[in-house]
Amino acid sequence: xxxxxxxxxxxxxxxxEATLVRHEGESGLVFDRTNFFATGGGQPGDIGFVExxxxxxxxxxxxxxxxxxxxxxxxxxxxxxLPEPGATVVLHVDWKRRYRLMRMHTACHLLTVACPFPxxxxxxxxxxxxxxxxxxxxxxxxxxxxDALLELVAANHPVFSRWITEEELDANPGLVKSANxxxxxGSGRIRLVCxxxxxSVDTQPCGGTHVQETSEVGEIHIGKIENKGKTNxxxxxxxxxxxx
Numbered sequence: 001x002x003x004x005x006x007x008x009x010x011x012x013x014x015x016x017e018a019t020l021v022r023h024e025g026e027s028g029l030v031f032d033r034t035n036f037f038a039t040g041g042g043q044p045g046d047i048g049f050v051e052x053x054x055x056x057x058x059x060x061x062x063x064x065x066x067x068x069x070x071x072x073x074x075x076x077x078x079x080x081x082l083p084e085p086g087a088t089v090v091l092h093v094d095w096k097r098r099y100r101l102m103r104m105h106t107a108c109h110l111l112t113v114a115c116p117f118p119x120x121x122x123x124x125x126x127x128x129x130x131x132x133x134x135x136x137x138x139x140x141x142x143x144x145x146x147d148a149l150l151e152l153v154a155a156n157h158p159v160f161s162r163w164i165t166e167e168e169l170d171a172n173p174g175l176v177k178s179a180n181x182x183x184x185x186g187s188g189r190i191r192l193v194c195x196x197x198x199x200s201v202d203t204q205p206c207g208g209t210h211v212q213e214t215s216e217v218g219e220i221h222i223g224k225i226e227n228k229g230k231t232n233x234x235x236x237x238x239x240x241x242x243x244x
Contacts, residue, residue: 007209
């Protein structure tokens, strides 16, 4: 049975109990359920620690998927003693880091609204994120895009997820904004992240963690727009006000 990915339904659950199912390699831990996000879709995996019944803490330095993509593997610090399968422990996500990534990931979705162009690449970071767009014509300037982003943030639109079938996605190909990456298939269903009432502002496939309202993103701005090819333009999003 695959690990239950609790973060897909509740990104704010920073602490929870879980039972260890097995070890993966020398330092990987696979639990029956987890609140640790596994690296994917441009968002880095969670870090934090595992707390045993006697209070011992095991540092988690990264989270990835197993080779078959079925399980979430939490990577313990090398050289540490792992708990035995069957042990019930408490999983603690590094919440400060996770929440910044949630805010940033939502900001990235807002950028795809402000810049409705095909996406050719993306990466979510704690301090800065980037999205690459295929823009054949005039490129919007930093100030106008920042204004559009801040307007979306201030409107405090709801952010939520819902699931559709793979057949429903096939019938609505416009939901996929990436020019070269398609949502993973095979499970029979696709997770959508929606912004606005009934997803009126934005709806697109995404497995990442997000805030519940756009106002949580906070002050954000476009720090730089780079030319990365004939029509490829890289937009860098940063927290904070526009530098003076």
